[in-house]
Amino acid sequence: xxxHITTLGFDADDTLWHNENLFEEHHKKYCQLLAEYHxxxxxxxxxYETEMRNLELFGYGIKGFTLSCIETAxxxxxxQIKAEEIRRIIDYCRQMLEHPIELLEGVAETVEKLAKxxxxxxxTKGDLxxxxxxxxxxxIAHCFDHAVILSDKNVESYSxxxxxxxxxxxxxxxxxxxLKSDVLPVLELGGHxxxxxxxxxxxxxxxxxxxxxxxxxxxxxxxxNLPALLDKITYRKVD
Amino acid sequence: xxxHITTLGFDADDTLWHNENLFEEHHKKYCQLLAEYHxxxxxxxxxYETEMRNLELFGYGIKGFTLSCIETAxxxxxxQIKAEEIRRIIDYCRQMLEHPIELLEGVAETVEKLAKxxxxxxxTKGDLxxxxxxxxxxxIAHCFDHAVILSDKNVESYSxxxxxxxxxxxxxxxxxxxLKSDVLPVLELGGHxxxxxxxxxxxxxxxxxxxxxxxxxxxxxxxxNLPALLDKITYRKVD
Numbered sequence: 514x515x516x517h518i519t520t521l522g523f524d525a526d527d528t529l530w531h532n533e534n535l536f537e538e539h540h541k542k543y544c545q546l547l548a549e550y551h552x553x554x555x556x557x558x559x560x561y562e563t564e565m566r567n568l569e570l571f572g573y574g575i576k577g578f579t580l581s582c583i584e585t586a587x588x589x590x591x592x593q594i595k596a597e598e599i600r601r602i603i604d605y606c607r608q609m610l611e612h613p614i615e616l617l618e619g620v621a622e623t624v625e626k627l628a629k630x631x632x633x634x635x636x637t638k639g640d641l642x643x644x645x646x647x648x649x650x651x652x653i654a655h656c657f658d659h660a661v662i663l664s665d666k667n668v669e670s671y672s673x674x675x676x677x678x679x680x681x682x683x684x685x686x687x688x689x690x691x692l693k694s695d696v697l698p699v700l701e702l703g704g705h706x707x708x709x710x711x712x713x714x715x716x717x718x719x720x721x722x723x724x725x726x727x728x729x730x731x732x733x734x735x736x737x738n739l740p741a742l743l744d745k746i747t748y749r750k751v752d
Numbered sequence: 753x754x755x756h757i758t759t760l761g762f763d764a765d766d767t768l769w770h771n772e773n774l775f776e777e778h779h780k781k782y783c784q785l786l787a788e789y790h791x792x793x794x795x796x797x798x799x800y801e802t803e804m805r806n807l808e809l810f811g812y813g814i815k816g817f818t819l820s821c822i823e824t825a826x827x828x829x830x831x832q833i834k835a836e837e838i839r840r841i842i843d844y845c846r847q848m849l850e851h852p853i854e855l856l857e858g859v860a861e862t863v864e865k866l867a868k869x870x871x872x873x874x875x876t877k878g879d880l881x882x883x884x885x886x887x888x889x890x891x892i893a894h895c896f897d898h899a900v901i902l903s904d905k906n907v908e909s910y911s912x913x914x915x916x917x918x919x920x921x922x923x924x925x926x927x928x929x930x931l932k933s934d935v936l937p938v939l940e941l942g943g944h945x946x947x948x949x950x951x952x953x954x955x956x957x958x959x960x961x962x963x964x965x966x967x968x969x970x971x972x973x974x975x976x977n978l979p980a981l982l983d984k985i986t987y988r989k990v991d
Contacts, residue, residue, distance in 0.1 A: 570846060570849050570850065570881075571815060571849075571881070572879070572880065572881030572882075573881075574815075576810060576813075576815040576816055576819060577815055579819060580815060580818060580819070580842055580845065583822065583838065583842065584839065584842055586835075587835045587836070587838060587839045588839075590835070592834065592835040592836045592839070593835065594835050595831065595835075596825075596826040596829070596831040596832065596833050596834075596835070596838070597826070597831045599822065599826060599835070599838055600823065600826045600827075600831070603819055603822065603823055606819065607809060610809050610810075611809065640811070640879070640880070641811065641879070641880045641901065641902075641903045642809075642810070642811030642812075642903040642904075643811075645903050659916065662880065663880075664880045664881040664884050665881075677898065
């Protein structure tokens with residue numbers, strides 16, 4: 514089976530640059546802060562519950578996450594947590610927002626190379642300001658036609674975004690670390706998807722079983738293998 | 753002077769629906785909460801300082817504002833504020849995010865009418881998720897070609913957005929309540945701007961003097977007067 518792919522969409526967090534490791538680091542500090550009140554598994558469980566309850570209202574991103582952290586800390590300590598400790602949670606937030614961008618291994622060369630052959634978009638979700646800051650600081654912003662920042666990644670939002678960009682779905686391939694956000698909705702719409710797993714996956718992004726769209730779904734160990742794989746499965750239109 | 757305007761950009765908060773009144777309400781409750789520690793003018797001043805310091809990192813929107821409120825409260829009380837009081841600040845945040853949308857007087861009819869004659873965009877700034885929720889709940893989403901949500905409104909971001917939408921600036925008019933965000937950058941780029949003041953203006957949006965771009969800047973008491981004014985200043989291309 515051969516495909517005519519013209520446009521590549523790259524997820525950003527944990528696909529182009531490290532992100533989940535910042536949350537991992539934050540969780541450690543947060544659990545330490547609350548260690549005198551509860552074991553870390555209780556803290557983690559309650560925090561996740563709060564996050565899920567607030568997700569519809571707060572959306573994805575560090576600021577909403579921080580508000581959930583504060584709320585959980587107050588509830589878990591029956592209001593005994595000190596204001597100074599809450600101030601530290603806000604400091605963690607600021608540290609995450611200010612953190613330098615660290616590209617994943619192989620990303621810069623691969624994206625530079627593919628940008629010469631394809632229309633390349635960055636398609637991400639989360640806080641508008643924070644995502645824009647990361648793109649600007651990434652050093653590879655010039656490779657992208659532009660960035661599309663969605664409040665969520667699902668069949669509806671991909672469909673709307675691709676229609677707005679005038680991209681036929683059969684000519685589109687998405688590359689990302691999340692089966693739930695980057696792979697499944699794009700396959701459902703009829704596009705191609707390349708899954709490049711990250712070391713860590715946020716619980717909310719877990720899915721039960723792997724996709725099975727034969728010929729349109731591919732798994733990669735590293736983004737470095739993407740150009741060769743694209744060469745193999747695509748044909749070029751002769752202009 | 754006659755202009756050929758094809759596209760109207762509407763600001764959202766305090767132009768189409770009430771917003772600043774929610775912040776006014778919030779400020780009252782916040783000052784009451786801290787009344788045993790400080791007078792309200794001290795509270796207001798310190799909160800504004802915190803907001804400005806955090807603006808670059810947090811951006812516009814209710815979640816960043818709430819984090820600034822918590823930070824200010826801790827600092828103003830030297831850490832004496834109770835966790836329960838901080839929980840109330842987060843509750844205010846949630847109430848603001850969940851607040852029903854109240855259209856300003858005359859908006860629905862005016863936008864409906866203009867959408868038949870012009871390409872109509874919604875151009876707003878702030879939290880992606882929150883702005884999308886408000887648009888969806890507004891009852892007038894169908895009038896807009898689509899919504900453009902920016903992290904900030906300035907010469908660069910308008911310029912980029914209009915280029916992306918393929919809108920020649922001389923055919924573009926922006927309608928909004930903020931001289932700083934809706935009027936001045938658009939006039940500077942060479943477009944038209946209609947200022948419809950709201951009862952309240954956030955301190956950060958204040959500007960010293962009124963714009964003076966003769967023939968491209970207009971002041972309106974109510975959005976109801978917009979169609980007649982547009983009729984007066986524009987000519988129609990005969991297809």
